Amino acid sequence: MKKQTFIPWIFLLPFLISLSLFFVYASMRALMLSFTNYNLFNDYTFIGIENYKALFRDSNFLFALRNTVFYAFFVTIVQTFFALVLAALLNIKIRGINFFRAGFYLPSVTSSVVITVIFLWLFQRRGMVNFILSRMQALIPSVLTLILIIAAVQTLLVLLEKRRGMPVKILELPLLITSMLIAGLAVTALNSFGIIPIPEFEEINTIWLNTRESFMGIPRPLWAIIIQNIFTTIPTLMLIFLAGLQDVPPVLYEAARIDGAGPYLQFRYITIPSIRPVLFLVLTLSLIGTLQMFDQVAIYGDAVPLQSVITLAYYVYNRMFPGGTLPQVGMASAAAMFLAVITIAAVILQRLLIKSEADR
């Protein structure tokens, strides 16, 4: 590495200017403004920690705090978990992986605006989501029968193979495929003879958007955003994990299997440790991203009650450009400081957790 005092600064100049003006100065100024009563139009004065106190009297802020924290942790955990499981499930070297990769990554290429507008449409009262729920409900009897038949046929086949002395497992794949095919045919037949009728399906008219209903204490419109986000992020995360997993030498799994480790133990002691760096990266990025969720709230807009989906990021914007009253830049800044502290704390906390896990 070359020691230079002058040259590197020339290279860095544009970056330094923009970084210091639009980041360092901006952060300091936001901190300063959080102690003022600035409203974009007045000559402000310093008012101490009044803004911070006022935040905790503002019900919108408290809603935003709850929504943000729940959203960030729930979405991060759930999407990471499912992506990991999916990646483990699909971790086999196959031809044509590039085609699938291209498909899985597509939702991440399009903008959050496009995706959110599409989901807003899917979540309409007479939209696709309710339609699918209605259909699934109508198919419950058939699905239950299907599962029963699969179980029965599978048991039968496994017993037969056992008799031939084969080392067969309960969920032996070739047999499972056979049982599924048989069960599928059987249920179709039963349906068409009317033995298990497909009932007139009852319309589910769940209102996802403009409602104050909640589920597990979390407003339903926020669940809609959660579903949207998990659904569109899983494929991307899965690809990241898959890339990590395919670098793990198969010998490790082979050895584990010989030592008698089941799928869970393999997952726990080979899969997880070998992709720890990737996992850390993904968790960090997810946390930072979800804590700052803004686009979805802005696009859902007046289609949902503000309190049910407001996040800290949106709260800051909303204080900066509120509708009914004068802007409150001071409160916006104070809330932004709050968001910054939470973000930093979350990243540090999660770093510590991963570390202690590694030390064990």
Added chain:
Amino acid sequence: MTDLQNPDTRAELNFLARRRWARVGVVYVLYLLFMLVFLSPLLFSVVSSFKTNPLDYPPTLKTPQLNPLNWIAAGKLGKAAGGGVWTGGAEPGNEFTFSINYFIEDIENLQEPEFTIPRRKPGAGLAAVKVPTYAADHLGISEIEETRREPYLLESLSGTAVEYTITVTYPEGDGPLLERVPLDILASTELIYLSSTLPASRLERRGRVASFDHIAPGVVGFAFYNYRRVFDETESLSTGRNLFVAWFGNSLFVAIARVVLNLAFASMAGYALARYSFKGRYLLFFIVIASQVIPSQVTFISNYLVLRDGVFGITRLFGVKSLLNTLAGVIVGGAGASAMVESAKVFIMKQFFESLPKETEEAAFIDGAGHFRTFFSVMLPMARPALGAVTILTFQGAWNDFFWPMIVLTSPEDIRTLPIGILYFRQIYGAAGDWGLILSGAVMSAVPVVVLYVVFQKYFLQGLSFGGTKG
């Protein structure tokens, strides 16, 4: 070897082979299945964006606009009306026929329906501003003719199907090209609508009125009706520019400018960080990392004010009062740090330069090349893969950027970028439940990145490891 002769061993080998094959098969099926599930919202919305009303219930993939039989009918109508097979419309000196089929249970109650060409504006929102040429002022409708009558079974009701036909005439003369020919057909409640030359855009008044937006559309005019509306119905009130085209241009300008600036500045900064040691290097690292963790909601407040009041007065020298509502403001400023040299891109370049062997540079130095010659003529050409990734990632980020442009670009309407424009569509047309226009606008806005993605897939997937998750 001898074991293979043993029938038991062979059976077991077969068994294990079967297990492997089954596993591969299952993985393929799972891949396909999951891909279908995850892409279904996108695919379904693309198909539905063609529908007159994408909120039709129950939702189905059957879209009249994508049915070739309707294309043929639409093309014939467009040709007969004089506007042409593809784009349609009516021109003077042409006439064409249009039929509708009804079911009636008791033929005794049969009453002729009423055909009218309504004086209707092309829609709500911005389209209502334009004063259209009304087809009703130019076209004539012939006497109604009953062209067919036959027994018909509707579900379990037996009755009669009746077909009525009219001829629409556009007399000779110097009338304008009519871009839209709407038609309303009002029938008594006994008549149940079955079908018509083109499917009805909607049934109104509890099924009594079959309403058609355009009965001489041509193939493209029919299939891409919503897409055409995106262009026809969005015009800036102040400048008369087409909004969608303006937004598209703005997005392109911002994206290209950001790509160029990031390529230049990020590679320089990345090189300095990778190859030089200097005082404050660690502090700088710390700040760069912090700039990626601190939420953009912290910095946008000051950045907004900086743009509003002029960048320390420098911009005023150029006669610019405020950088708000300018594309330059979007490019120069930024919600996180600056959009013209992003910390993440600096990181990519730094990592890449670190991976290059030092010998090449040293050779260049020995040859007497200065620091900047070395950088521009030796290092940069070698950095092509990283520059490719930076180009693609910056373009994608800029094209999809939402928060910062939303702060900067508020008025007039034609200064927005596409994502802000789609939000605007959502606000205007979402309240009226007009999802056809919103979805087709959204689909079109995604086309450039998707095309880019298909072509430069490699770079996108490289970018995955740098930061593939979104909020």
Added chain:
Amino acid sequence: MRKLLLFGIVLLFAGFGLTAAGQAESVQQDEPVVIRIQGYGGQDPAIVVRLLNEVIGADLEKDNIKLVYEPIEGDYNAGLYNSLSAGTAGDILYVPVETAPGIIATGQIQPLNGLIDTTPFIDSLIEAYTINGDIFGIPKDFNTLVLYYNMDLFDEAGVEYPTDNETWSSLARKAEAISALGSDMYGIAFQPSYDRFGAFTFGAGWTPFDSQGKTNLMDPAFVSTFTWYTDLIKSGAAVMPSDLGQGWTGGAFATEQVGMALEGAWMIGFLNNDAPNIPFESALLPAADDGTKGNFLYTVAYGINRQTENLDAAVKVLAALTSEKAQQFILEEGLAIPSRKSLADNPYFKNDSREARANKAVFVGSSTGNVLGYQFGNVGTDWMTPINTAIVTVAAGEVSVQEALQAAQREIDEMMK
């Protein structure tokens, strides 16, 4: 090295240069003075642009003034604050009455005293824009609520059309009969928010601010109206627009799934554009069972941006926008009722068209029973939020009337401290 620096600087300012060039273009000398009017999106652009082009544009062209209308879609007030701050606000601005105190407090609105004669305008409307003797806006027009109904649905249900003499109970009966038409049919669309519901409370004799300036939601008049309104939704006779996937009652009405809706004159233009085939008519709002009607008075004023560089031209435009000719046009296009005293008893009201009848009902509504302004003092529109929440939660059956109102009362008290 110098080359490099130059390169950076050129890139940095290429963008500035482009926009600067674009802006410099518009300030050429012999071009007309451009006056930008910033107003609502939605229905307004269509009608206002025609007003500018067809009615007042020609006169102003003689004075070398060109008019441009710039609608703000979405949240108008947020957009207005933003553009005032950015310095890109129009020369003439819509100033809605409910947010006027805050907008005026920015100091960006020009007092009009001495610039324009305010005596021809209805006094109570001018008063809403007067602060310490300064007048900050000329009301462009006003609106009240009327009852729109879909004749098809009443015919089909065999129910008599609503009249000007409906009461809450007779309205409820008719609504129930319409909702009996089918599983997805409803008698009336009720917006779960104070900006419509409030009109009923005024009919019951409630006022939003009592003599001490306090809001009392526990007043029996409020509680009984609230119970009636939410019960009607709970019973299925009334429906919230969101339950039909619509954003407002006009949208719900256009789906032909509801028999009646309460809206202002802006509904006429919307229906003519968006649902031209619906056979609608209108009537006065129903009265409380003792025969007292209540209504909101909505108004929007034109204000002048203090930063305008063409104050004289802006004043001229303001005068033209609020002239008799302009107001008559707005009236006949079905947007709002004139704010000029001289246009009060308008011959247009006697026309035999559904539009004229609806406008007449809007006009009569402004002087029938307890009519109150749509204004909440310095608290702004946030004042309504607790009440709106209460309506939705009670209508959805989540909490009792008592609990909901107590919670709303607490929140409003906190707000008004």
